[in-house]
Amino acid sequence: MTKVLVLGAGGRIARRVIEMLAQQDVELTLLVRDAGRLEHAPQDARVVEGDVLDSDLLAATVRGQDIVYANLAGDLDTQARRIVETMEAEGVQRLIFITALGIYDEVPGAFGEWNRQQIGSMLKPYRAAADIIEASSLDYTILRPAWLTDDDEIDYEVTGRTEPFKGTEVSRKSVAALVGELVGAPDTRVRANLGVNKPGVAGDRPSFM
Numbered sequence: 001m002t003k004v005l006v007l008g009a010g011g012r013i014a015r016r017v018i019e020m021l022a023q024q025d026v027e028l029t030l031l032v033r034d035a036g037r038l039e040h041a042p043q044d045a046r047v048v049e050g051d052v053l054d055s056d057l058l059a060a061t062v063r064g065q066d067i068v069y070a071n072l073a074g075d076l077d078t079q080a081r082r083i084v085e086t087m088e089a090e091g092v093q094r095l096i097f098i099t100a101l102g103i104y105d106e107v108p109g110a111f112g113e114w115n116r117q118q119i120g121s122m123l124k125p126y127r128a129a130a131d132i133i134e135a136s137s138l139d140y141t142i143l144r145p146a147w148l149t150d151d152d153e154i155d156y157e158v159t160g161r162t163e164p165f166k167g168t169e170v171s172r173k174s175v176a177a178l179v180g181e182l183v184g185a186p187d188t189r190v191r192a193n194l195g196v197n198k199p200g201v202a203g204d205r206p207s208f209m
Helices: 012-021 055-062 076-090 109-134 172-184
Strands: 002-007 026-032 046-049 067-070 094-098 139-145 147-149 157-159 169-171 192-197
Touching: 002 012, 012 026, 012 172, 026 055, 055 076, 067 076, 067 172, 076 094, 076 109, 094 109, 094 172, 109 139, 139 172, 147 172, 169 172, 169 192, 172 192
Parallel strands: 002 026, 002 067, 026 046, 067 094, 094 139, 139 192, 147 169
Antiparallel strands: 157 192
């Protein structure tokens, strides 16, 4: 049985990932700052309350896992460094990590300009996090989702690290489905860095803005 650790398990994408993984043959460990946010966690999941930056806790939680999925916010570069160091020390190779669109200035046109105006201040640590992961020895997949919706749909396409980003939005359920696919086939998209968007939603900004 594949052992999967979810970091930032209380997040809105992570909760959908957990729901999907509960249907797979996996053993879930959920790390969350406030366990009260996991009211609907699977009964057989192990819930760990704490902070990713707690070195001892993170090491104990990572130890013995097969896959680590990280869906975090804030000082993402600091968190990424701690995760990489811990996984390398513990001999855990497979990492799925969520960052953001625009970290490579890869979003073209008016939407790219709008995106920089909206989230430009947060892109530097998110880019640094991706750089740290790419410089590691880990078998990583970095995902850069478009602006997120709560639409009940799975409809997405991906772009490579050096390709122009497509589309303006994508559902959280779609991103979760991609994470679930990677967990189910961990040898795919290894050391890949992917933009994720819904096809056919080009424009100057997301439809809900």
